[in-house]
Amino acid sequence: MHARVMVWWTVLRICLEERLVYRGDFALGTLMRFLPFITQIFLWDAVYAAGNSTTIGGYTYNEMIAYLLLTNISRAFSSMPGLSTSIAQLIRTGDIKKFLVQPIDLIGFHLLMRVAHKLVYYLVAAAPFALVFYLCRGFFAGWPDPLTMAAFLTSLALAFLLGYFLEAMIGMIGFWFLEVSSLLFVYQLFSFFISGQMFPIDILPEGAQRMVDLLPLPYLAYFPVAVFLGKIQGVALARGLAIEVGWVLFFMAASRYALHRGLKRYSAFGG
Amino acid sequence: MRSKVTAYLRVFLTFARNSLVRDMTFRANFIVDCVAALTWVAMQLAFYLLIFRFTPSIGESGDWGKHEFFIFLATTWLINSLVGAFFMPNLSEFSELIRTGNLDFALLKPIDTQFLISLTKIEWSTLSNAVFALALLAYSLGQLDQPPHLAQWILYPLYVLCGTAIYYSLMIVLSSVSVWMGRNQNLYDFWFYITNFSRYPMEIYEGPIGTPLQWTFTFLIPILVVVNVPAQLLAHPLDAQHWPLAVFALLATAVCLAGSRWMFIRALASYRSASS
Numbered sequence: 001m002h003a004r005v006m007v008w009w010t011v012l013r014i015c016l017e018e019r020l021v022y023r024g025d026f027a028l029g030t031l032m033r034f035l036p037f038i039t040q041i042f043l044w045d046a047v048y049a050a051g052n053s054t055t056i057g058g059y060t061y062n063e064m065i066a067y068l069l070l071t072n073i074s075r076a077f078s079s080m081p082g083l084s085t086s087i088a089q090l091i092r093t094g095d096i097k098k099f100l101v102q103p104i105d106l107i108g109f110h111l112l113m114r115v116a117h118k119l120v121y122y123l124v125a126a127a128p129f130a131l132v133f134y135l136c137r138g139f140f141a142g143w144p145d146p147l148t149m150a151a152f153l154t155s156l157a158l159a160f161l162l163g164y165f166l167e168a169m170i171g172m173i174g175f176w177f178l179e180v181s182s183l184l185f186v187y188q189l190f191s192f193f194i195s196g197q198m199f200p201i202d203i204l205p206e207g208a209q210r211m212v213d214l215l216p217l218p219y220l221a222y223f224p225v226a227v228f229l230g231k232i233q234g235v236a237l238a239r240g241l242a243i244e245v246g247w248v249l250f251f252m253a254a255s256r257y258a259l260h261r262g263l264k265r266y267s268a269f270g271g
Numbered sequence: 272m273r274s275k276v277t278a279y280l281r282v283f284l285t286f287a288r289n290s291l292v293r294d295m296t297f298r299a300n301f302i303v304d305c306v307a308a309l310t311w312v313a314m315q316l317a318f319y320l321l322i323f324r325f326t327p328s329i330g331e332s333g334d335w336g337k338h339e340f341f342i343f344l345a346t347t348w349l350i351n352s353l354v355g356a357f358f359m360p361n362l363s364e365f366s367e368l369i370r371t372g373n374l375d376f377a378l379l380k381p382i383d384t385q386f387l388i389s390l391t392k393i394e395w396s397t398l399s400n401a402v403f404a405l406a407l408l409a410y411s412l413g414q415l416d417q418p419p420h421l422a423q424w425i426l427y428p429l430y431v432l433c434g435t436a437i438y439y440s441l442m443i444v445l446s447s448v449s450v451w452m453g454r455n456q457n458l459y460d461f462w463f464y465i466t467n468f469s470r471y472p473m474e475i476y477e478g479p480i481g482t483p484l485q486w487t488f489t490f491l492i493p494i495l496v497v498v499n500v501p502a503q504l505l506a507h508p509l510d511a512q513h514w515p516l517a518v519f520a521l522l523a524t525a526v527c528l529a530g531s532r533w534m535f536i537r538a539l540a541s542y543r544s545a546s547s
Contacts, residue, residue, distance in 0.1 A: 038468075050330055
């Protein structure tokens, strides 16, 4: 057991060091990412100014901007840039065999790599995030109560796991199709709209909202933010968290199963 | 002079044909690319349809009602697809040419280097967005109370070309920077972040932060005139108050093209050829 922990600890440490090499690029990239947010503020300002009511789907102007700002936090947990592509690439180039001959689990290794990536990201991105949130503090009504905060943090951790296993699962499709880039592009498009990155999904017409609710995508961006803003409380909150746990377990099992089945048909391309 | 123009046109047509032949070799991939590009614009359209469920117009003035704004949106897509089809695939590779030293081969060819590196590859699938944009434009124009005047029909394509030229100049400037920086992989990102400001009517930028932004992106980096001028021209009746900006857009196009050309030549002079 001790040896195993040491192996994973070493893996994590190497990943951390590897990631810290590009810290300057990281910090600049994070700050740049908020630029489109400025145009979003002006767009929604124009929409609310001309609109028929002071709220849209139950969101006041301030809440809408706070929502959009907070989705940056939930995406900082759930987005996994390059994960699916790198897994699919391992399969296509044949590099996946290093996981077959070494006693390292592919899903576990990539999970730790992502944990390292995220830890470094939060470390470097904390300053730009703090700056932007400080400048935008006027849009927030205040801190939520401790219980809501705990639920928010839990939903963020679950969003990380869901994002990871979901994208790992898409990468595994590479066992069957070899090239997943177009599939991934379509997934990212849907994810961008349906996860709630562009607008809170409660402003959708009721029918569309019911359909979106059945999908795992809203848990990647919308759900944690709605929890923070107090839009989901009590029984609905407990139910939401339970469903999120369910989705995490589902994709955990699905990616494991896909790996198992995929390796059976894997034919070692790339020599 | 005339024979030179004909020669360049023939080279361009050869590039266009070669790109089409390559695209048609992988036809399924081409269709997937078209579908993906169309899905993106369809989703954006869905987003704005959603927004117009809650408001009659974008901005208090009421100038950009649903159909007027859709003319704006179609113009954005049209210009973006022109840039995306003709220049984006080439200029995003320019920094790679510098890093690897392969720019040497472009410099040796008996043709203008800027022309060569700007138009070698054409991404035909991106033009599918232009078709979608024209369809939305036709539909929205049909919904307007007052159909556009003949002068508006003539000026619109001219200003779409001006907008494309301004975007192109900005790209040339951004990629020229990679000669000095050695590597500029974030061209796409930077491009997206900057042009993001031009995706909405310029009137929405108001107030203590908005007004300076509007001025900066109109007069310093004139990306706000790219879509605003042609869209304004077609969506609203010709009005004396819009003329100064329209004249300015012509001037801005000329300055941008000349400035970016100057910058490109300066950048080439600093090129040190990584391979030799």
